[in-house]
Amino acid sequence: MATLDDLKKRIASVKSTQKITKAMKMVAAAKLRRAQENAEKGRPYAEKMNNIILNLTNGISDKENAPKLLSGTGEEKVHLCVVLTSDRGLCGGFNTNIIKKAKAYFKKISEEGKTLKIITVGSKGHDQLKRVFKDNIIEKMSFKESKTINYLDAEKVGKMIIESFEKLEFDVCTIFYNKFKNVITQIPQEQQIIPLKTSEVEGESSDDNYEFEPDEDEILNNLLPKNISTQIFKAMLENSASEQGSRMSAMDSATRNAGEMVDKLTIEYNRSRQAAITKELIEIISGAESL
């Protein structure tokens, strides 16, 4: 059995851990609010972008010659997967959930005999994927330096994807991220961004006859690359809100567990203290009796 001193030390250590997790929870809660605000502020842009794209694709006259970003290369041999994770740990199942979803997809692809390429955004995802899929990872990115999610970062990722697509290095591009539902629930998502599935684009299309200047094709050619960056940006915003939410609930339960542990250890400590006192008393009494 542990000595009194050991127990005392353990109680102290659990208590200080509890303090840390509690502080982390508070920080995550504050950051979550900001991340949620940002996600909401970014929504109008993505929505308008979707509306315009829908209107454009409805208005496009020559579907055969539509831009490749929309219609695809006609093949589905090489899949590019962009896995967006966080740069920091201690956020519950946040990263694991994305990785799990991505791995299931990777498995499906390799069973179908297609080539897989991976871009990881965020260091935690890279750490988890490099063990098994080291050869498939073509690029890793991390935006640890940026304090907040900004569009420039998303644009960097977007540009890289477009460049690689123009070199015909892949046919289908899918992104993986966590969608923020509420503090407790984050849903891992897979979303195909190239070729764009217009049926999955949310938004309202109108029957208005638009005038296009220059023509539809040229606008689409200009717009679709921007849309890639916008989608990535949206995913990054959702991800950051999810990360903080996930961290908050993880740290909340960690704090609670630490509290329970302290209670248990305190009871054990008191018991063994009393046992020691009783033992001493018995020794004194039996010593006095023997005289």
Next chain:
Amino acid sequence: MSEEFKVEIVNPEQSFLLKEDVTEIIIPAFEGEMGILKDHIPIISFLKPGLIKISSKSGEEDYYVEDGIVEFKNNCLSILTSSIFNIKDVNKDKVNELLKEAEEHSKNSEITDQNKYLVDQKIDILKTIN
């Protein structure tokens, strides 16, 4: 009858500007400057580097944009852009910095004709701001 319409400018990060009382707006559309008044037909176009001039009841405002997409529908003009600032709010250092960047970009020999054209436009505009 009122002559006003709504203008909404959005950044990826946030809503940049919302004005309900715009009487006229001039935008640097890709094929030339375009003035838009109330009851314009629905149009979609995109922007090249230039100045957006907004005239409203409360006065005139100028904004610098580098790119973006414009949609006009039901008397509501939406501009989606990732790079915009009000000319009044910007200091010369920032403009000079952009100018320098653009000039370096323009000297790059691998640049395509179209990009070269856009960058030169940008340089001209920035110079006028200065």
